[in-house]
Amino acid sequence: MMKDEGRLVIWPAYLDKDRTRAEGRIISKKSAVSKPEFDEIFKAASSLGFSPIPETDKSYPRSWWEKSGRIMINNTEAKNDSVRKIAAEIKKIRGN
Numbered sequence: 001m002m003k004d005e006g007r008l009v010i011w012p013a014y015l016d017k018d019r020t021r022a023e024g025r026i027i028s029k030k031s032a033v034s035k036p037e038f039d040e041i042f043k044a045a046s047s048l049g050f051s052p053i054p055e056t057d058k059s060y061p062r063s064w065w066e067k068s069g070r071i072m073i074n075n076t077e078a079k080n081d082s083v084r085k086i087a088a089e090i091k092k093i094r095g096n
Contacts, residue, residue, distance in 0.1 A: 007072045011060045012036050015087045037038045038069045044089035
Protein backbone atom coordinates (compact mmCIF):
# COMPACT_ATOMS: atom_id res chain seq x y z
CA MET A 1 0.00 0.00 0.00
CA MET A 2 1.25 3.47 -0.81
CA LYS A 3 1.81 5.91 2.00
CA ASP A 4 -1.11 8.29 2.53
CA GLU A 5 0.35 11.78 2.54
CA GLY A 6 -1.28 14.15 4.99
CA ARG A 7 -2.74 11.38 7.16
CA LEU A 8 -1.81 9.97 10.57
CA VAL A 9 -2.18 6.36 11.69
CA ILE A 10 -3.94 5.90 15.03
CA TRP A 11 -3.60 2.47 16.64
CA PRO A 12 -5.74 1.57 19.68
CA ALA A 13 -2.49 0.88 21.59
CA TYR A 14 -1.63 4.60 21.45
CA LEU A 15 -4.59 5.39 23.73
CA ASP A 16 -4.59 2.32 26.00
CA LYS A 17 -4.00 3.17 29.66
CA ASP A 18 -3.25 -0.50 30.37
CA ARG A 19 -0.20 -0.55 28.06
CA THR A 20 3.25 0.74 28.86
CA ARG A 21 5.13 3.19 26.65
CA ALA A 22 7.25 0.25 25.46
CA GLU A 23 4.05 -1.55 24.44
CA GLY A 24 2.92 1.41 22.36
CA ARG A 25 1.08 3.97 24.49
CA ILE A 26 2.11 7.47 23.35
CA ILE A 27 0.15 9.66 25.77
CA SER A 28 0.22 9.90 29.56
CA LYS A 29 -1.78 7.42 31.63
CA LYS A 30 -3.79 10.36 32.94
CA SER A 31 -4.88 11.24 29.39
CA ALA A 32 -5.28 7.64 28.17
CA VAL A 33 -8.37 5.41 28.39
CA SER A 34 -8.66 1.80 29.50
CA LYS A 35 -9.14 -0.72 26.69
CA PRO A 36 -10.23 1.63 23.89
CA GLU A 37 -12.48 -0.08 21.36
CA PHE A 38 -11.95 0.40 17.62
CA ASP A 39 -15.51 1.74 17.20
CA GLU A 40 -15.03 4.25 20.05
CA ILE A 41 -11.89 5.61 18.43
CA PHE A 42 -13.65 5.89 15.08
CA LYS A 43 -16.65 7.71 16.59
CA ALA A 44 -14.42 10.07 18.58
CA ALA A 45 -12.30 10.89 15.52
CA SER A 46 -15.45 11.49 13.47
CA SER A 47 -16.98 13.82 16.04
CA LEU A 48 -13.71 15.79 16.18
CA GLY A 49 -13.77 16.26 12.39
CA PHE A 50 -10.66 14.19 11.59
CA SER A 51 -12.32 12.40 8.62
CA PRO A 52 -11.26 8.92 9.80
CA ILE A 53 -10.70 5.99 7.47
CA PRO A 54 -11.07 2.62 9.26
CA GLU A 55 -8.78 -0.31 8.43
CA THR A 56 -10.03 -3.23 10.53
CA ASP A 57 -7.75 -5.92 9.08
CA LYS A 58 -4.48 -4.35 10.32
CA SER A 59 -2.31 -5.46 13.25
CA TYR A 60 -0.18 -3.19 15.41
CA PRO A 61 3.46 -4.19 14.74
CA ARG A 62 4.34 -4.58 18.45
CA SER A 63 1.43 -7.00 18.91
CA TRP A 64 1.20 -8.46 15.42
CA TRP A 65 -0.92 -11.42 16.57
CA GLU A 66 -3.84 -9.13 17.53
CA LYS A 67 -6.02 -7.75 14.73
CA SER A 68 -6.71 -4.47 16.51
CA GLY A 69 -7.26 -2.43 13.35
CA ARG A 70 -6.09 1.12 12.77
CA ILE A 71 -7.65 4.43 11.84
CA MET A 72 -6.19 6.94 9.41
CA ILE A 73 -7.01 10.58 10.22
CA ASN A 74 -6.23 13.95 8.66
CA ASN A 75 -2.86 15.29 9.71
CA THR A 76 -3.86 18.69 11.06
CA GLU A 77 -1.60 18.79 14.14
CA ALA A 78 0.99 16.80 16.08
CA LYS A 79 0.12 13.13 16.54
CA ASN A 80 0.23 13.35 20.36
CA ASP A 81 -2.22 16.27 20.32
CA SER A 82 -4.61 14.38 18.04
CA VAL A 83 -4.41 11.22 20.17
CA ARG A 84 -4.99 13.24 23.37
CA LYS A 85 -8.10 14.84 21.83
CA ILE A 86 -9.45 11.46 20.71
CA ALA A 87 -8.89 10.00 24.20
CA ALA A 88 -10.66 12.98 25.80
CA GLU A 89 -13.59 12.53 23.39
CA ILE A 90 -13.81 8.81 24.28
CA LYS A 91 -13.92 9.74 27.97
CA LYS A 92 -16.76 12.16 27.19
CA ILE A 93 -18.63 9.46 25.22
CA ARG A 94 -18.16 6.95 28.06
CA GLY A 95 -19.22 9.53 30.62
CA ASN A 96 -15.95 9.41 32.60
